[in-house]
Amino acid sequence: xxxxxxxxxxxxxxxxxxxxxxxxxxxxxxxxxxxxxxxxxxxxxxxxxxxxxxxxxxxxxxxxxxxxxxxxxxxxxxxxxxxxxxxxxxxxxxxxxxxxxxxxxxxxxxxxxxxxxxxxxxxxxxxxxxxxxxxxxxxxxxxxxxxxxxxxxxxxxxxxxxxxxxxxxxxxxxxxxxxxxxxxxxxxxxxxxxxxxxxxxxxxxxxxxxxxxxxxxxxxxxxxxxxxxxxxxxxxxxxxxxxxxxxxxxxxxxxxxxxxx
Numbered sequence: 001x002x003x004x005x006x007x008x009x010x011x012x013x014x015x016x017x018x019x020x021x022x023x024x025x026x027x028x029x030x031x032x033x034x035x036x037x038x039x040x041x042x043x044x045x046x047x048x049x050x051x052x053x054x055x056x057x058x059x060x061x062x063x064x065x066x067x068x069x070x071x072x073x074x075x076x077x078x079x080x081x082x083x084x085x086x087x088x089x090x091x092x093x094x095x096x097x098x099x100x101x102x103x104x105x106x107x108x109x110x111x112x113x114x115x116x117x118x119x120x121x122x123x124x125x126x127x128x129x130x131x132x133x134x135x136x137x138x139x140x141x142x143x144x145x146x147x148x149x150x151x152x153x154x155x156x157x158x159x160x161x162x163x164x165x166x167x168x169x170x171x172x173x174x175x176x177x178x179x180x181x182x183x184x185x186x187x188x189x190x191x192x193x194x195x196x197x198x199x200x201x202x203x204x205x206x207x208x209x210x211x212x213x214x215x216x217x218x219x220x221x222x223x224x225x226x227x228x229x230x231x232x233x234x235x236x237x238x239x240x241x242x243x244x245x246x247x248x249x250x251x252x253x254x255x256x257x258x259x260x261x
Contacts, residue, residue, distance in 0.1 A: 007055045010043045017043045048081040100174040103159040111173025118185050119234045130192035130225040132182040133241035137218045137253040139178040150210045161203045189225040196221050196256045218254035
């Protein structure tokens with residue numbers, strides 16, 4: 001069995017590892033490729049500027065004709081590693097550009113782009129999805145009482161607590177200040193209410209330890225789902241969720257309300 005741990009060991013050793021005459025001993029690669037039956041396999045560590053980039057896996061039906069210490073192999077490694085390094089760097093920069101630095105959620109610019117994509121997909125395939133606008137109750141009081149650093153920790157904590165119920169397709173957007181958008185593709189209004197209610201209870205029960213202070217906080221949220229009457233674009237959903245959220249706040253806060261209420 002060859003798994004991720006084995007590949008990490010190859011990278012640490014900084015040298016090629018070869019296995020040959022394997023036809024009677026199938027190698028199972030637990031790294032997406034599945035089960036293969038090569039006669040020979042080689043793992044070549046790829047490093048660039050002393051940074052670990054990955055491992056090249058070479059498979060052959062027969063024995064390898066050459067060693068991997070020759071000029072050809074070195075040229076392959078020298079050409080592959082900068083390409084992979086730059087690809088990884090570009091992908092990481094794209095991820096960083098899309099994220100809100102404080103909370104790790106999507107920032108508003110990229111979040112609105114994702115929201116538009118989900119809205120267009122729902123229109124095209126006639127599927128549902130929901131948008132929840134979330135506001136931290138009495139956030140200004142938290143900042144005034146405990147300081148802005150405590151406020152930052154509250155923002156981080158809310159994001160962390162929200163992530164507990166999310167699927168891989170769901171995403172959080174820091175919409176502005178203490179407001180967040182939660183986008184739930186494929187979720188109905190009833191589904192979204194259940195998800196948000198679990199989040200509300202979890203956040204209400206959570207206690208943030210900040211220095212010598214114990215800080216409790218709550219959220220209010222308005223939920224809008226598509227398809228719905230008078231919803232023709234994402235801004236309509238945000239507007240409806242915003243109106244509903246303020247109804248929740250005016251009803252005493254620490255509440256989840258839907259556009260149907």
